[in-house]
């Protein structure tokens with residue numbers, strides 16, 4: 279297999295979002311969970327998205343895993359590697375976007391790396407280096423209350439400069455609007471001024487096409503799904519990849535009970551849970567009890583077992599920002615995140631042991647914990663449910679064929695869970 283594009287995603291929902299975009303644009307794409315073992319049979323593809331769970335771990339470990347994935351992808355022929363970050367630039371002053379950028383840039387021998395989290399389809403745009411979520415600057419959006427990485431600054435030039443060892447410049451919209459050549463010239467100028475990265479404005483898909491064409495002149499780029507769209511269109515326009523029709527469904531339909539697990543505390547997920555509560559049973563886990571009682575997961579499984587032969591069930595730890603911060607003050611942010619992720623992963627395993635084969639998970643960290651526990655090695659891309667969330671068909675799962683949807687916390691409309699279950703039926 280010779281890859282035309284290699285991608286490394288810093289979380290699993292982000293990986294399926296990017297893989298969905300690439301598949302939609304005509305690239306044969308699969309999502310792997312980490313670096314696959316040599317014995318995993320993979321189909322012939324144009325792009326692989328290696329999913330890592332490195333958004334919120336120690337920077338040194340994130341760097342090590344990203345570098346190993348980068349080496350693996352390049353050994354399989356990928357000339358260009360995209361590092362997929364969140365469209366809301368989820369990170370802290372310690373990283374991990376800056377440290378990973380610095381190390382991948384050094385490995386690729388690049389001078390100034392193009393960075394853009396813009397993804398206009400989901401309302402993420404960048405202007406004068408400032409990230410907007412819909413109409414709100416990042417620091418006024420719900421991301422200001424994120425449980426792991428609250429975002430308090432919309433100016434990404436500043437945000438990235440705090441994380442990266444190198445200086446950070448800007449390719450502004452006026453330059454992007456002039457096209458790929460103008461972007462390449464600006465990057466060369468920023469390189470000669472000593473910048474290691476360039477936040478790049480983008481508002482419309484045409485901006486992303488110019489950005490993709492410019493990025494492909496280099497060996498590395500960093501961004502969200504919008505950048506993936508630009509790279510895919512650039513590869514097809516250059517004739518490097520032939521456009522393939524997306525195959526919507528692989529294999530036989532998967533039967534068996536369906537369940538939803540939610541660990542995301544985003545406003546979008548909270549609304550989706552409230553909406554689903556009108557039509558299906560929802561178990562709201564008590565996070566305080568999850569922190570203290572070992573049998574809480576077992577109780578949730580007993581609750582689900584009584585219902586899931588008749589109806590899909592939802593089990594959620596999600597709370598509003600005030601409750602999240604109370605819990606974190608009491609037990610510490612990392613401890614809370616990890617204990618709840620572990621509990622939801624244990625519940626996922628118990629559900630699958632009881633026959634669940636269709637599973638929706640809300641939240642990137644939560645999805646990482648669940649998919650790791652289920653030890654699913656890779657996914658084929660199925661139908662798109664909403665922008666950024668595809669149906670995923672397991673490859674090589676020890677539980678037999680499964681279909682999953684890994685929903686980024688902020689994605690999807692209020693009826694997402696019912697809509698997804700209908701498509702996954």
Ligand SMILES: Nc1ncnc2c1ncn2[C@@H]1O[C@H](COP(=O)(O)OP(=O)(O)OP(=O)(O)O)[C@@H](O)[C@H]1O
Nearest residue numbers: 425542565595597615618619641642643644686687
């Ligand atoms: N009630 C709660 N109180 C505090 N933390 C919680 C609670 N429920 C879940 N968590 C933790 O909050 C974090 C949510 O992160 P996760 O990545 O799953 O969702 P998200 O950030 O909304 O999604 P995405 O990364 O896809 O945007 C997880 O670490 C989870 O364990």
Ligand SMILES: O=C(O)[C@@H](O)C(=O)CO
Nearest residue numbers: 292295364365502642686
């Ligand atoms: O880019 C996004 O917003 C998502 O794919 C994501 O990474 C959320 O975890």
